[in-house]
Amino acid sequence: MSRTVAVAVPRKGRPLEAVLERLSTVTAVEELADSVSSTLRYEKALTKGTQSTDHGPYERLAEYSNPVDPFAPEYTLLRDDRDGYPRRIVFDSATVKIDDIELQLIGREEPFRALRTHEFALGFDSADLVLEEVVELRGDGVGSLADVNARINPRDTDVRVVTGLGDTVYHTLMAMPEVLGPGETLDRSFIETYDGPLCISARYERLVSAVLGTDATDGIGFVYPDPAVEEEKAIAEAGVGVYLTMTGSTAREHGLVLGESLFPSETVLMENCAESDEAIDQIKHALISPPLETELRI
Template sequence: MTTVSVAVPRKGRPLEAVLDRLAEEAGVAGLADDVISTLRYEKAVTKGDQSATGDVYERLAAYSDDEEPTAPEYTLVRDDRSGMPRRIVFDSVTVPVDEDLQLRLVGREEPFRALRKHEMPLGFDSADLFLEEVVELREEPLAELGDVNERVDPRDTDVRLVAGLGDTVWHSLLVAPEVAAEYDADLTRELVDAYEGEFCISPRYERLVEGVLGTAAIDGIDFTYPTDDHGDEEAAIAETGIGVYLTVSGGTAREHGLEVGEHLFPSETVLLKSEPEVTEAADRVADLLVSAETGTRLAAQ
């Protein structure tokens, strides 16, 4: 039996996207539902939105099944909330693919970096982190996942993006009506090209924003960032008049009087591969996880 290890996030939307895909392609809906519901419950406990029976160590022991080799395993990490409580997160699980191949999902805080260090051949992570870490900044904007690999310096990393899972939210241009009226331009990159002044973004997305707008467009722009006083990013952007942030429906942005402009770049979970570590078995697993419904796999450059 050949086992292929796949790095995945320990919690959150990207892990749920991977589990949903595995449920579809490997017929493990019950397993996926069990892990997702457990982690959502533990998140609610950590946030104080749910009461728990027993302490965290008792719950961790209860989730373990030493008699079932394919049962999911969990572990504890420090949560960054006030008091740094311990939080139960995903650790690993083994899933059979066929009679001679199985995949093992292995939880990592930063799956992309595990691949970058050649610890595993495959992994799932946010496209945002990949852009922040290794994608080259250029004058022209980066608008599609399909253009990402072409901007990766092969001297920097062997990791390449294979495909997205489609759990897409968008880095979108958000503009106050008075700014849109002043520049008399469509709410697209064209407006950003013409705009000069303060431009509000989340600090963790600064390099990503530079990449998706292009360095030529941000000439004359000074980035500003939300503070604790703003409450949320949309409030800070409304105060500045223009910025970029993640949107799903754009409802929160509109509540702050902002107009939702161009969807600049998709933020979604992506399958990554560390090319020197990829074997025939790993490619079979990648083919399973990236089905025909997700579109053509991206070409490595």
């Protein structure tokens, strides 16, 4: 008899696509992965206004449904936080088979928090949220995903990071050239001697403090971009900042120098160790084999 294991996954975006891509390497779900990814990209375009349709959200939900196929993906409606709070179709659930186990992928807005409350034994979420929520702030900074578990107080949570999925973008230090002294390198050592404004996204203050360390951020004043202003432009106006980068092209367009890649922002597989059992271990080992190209080395 098949065992069913529920796993919390993000409802949309790059982290969900990373999860589906990883599942495609361990079981035959390429069609499911392509279907979910293309549907959510289309729905994102509708929400942002770059696509249009005569079909309302409930009509589209009905079109995406396949009630006769128990392994077909399901979707749901959420209020988006954009102006006007439009309704957005996001991933709700799907079932896939791994060996003799039926894996139920259950969409959550913040899977990490669902693991913390013991709703799930396994889940995927951004490593950023772990730093924002439970990683202890210390004088020295966090340099890699491998440092994360060592900074989690076991009295705060039973959740631990198992592995990253390799969908890496970096929290990168950037600055205007005039802020740097002659021959000075834009890295952590620069921040240790820098006193002044550091522009970051408002939600990342604790993350940046954890990554840089409280010794380095002593004397720094965090400032935040206006919602109507591009982050890279706000950093250029402040002089120094930290922001997620892939190619760094937008930062360079604003005259910024790209410095040290401070911390990898990856989707990670997490486990609530208090909820583990034989089936959970079987799924976990299937998901991490073969090895991934990831910044995580635990």
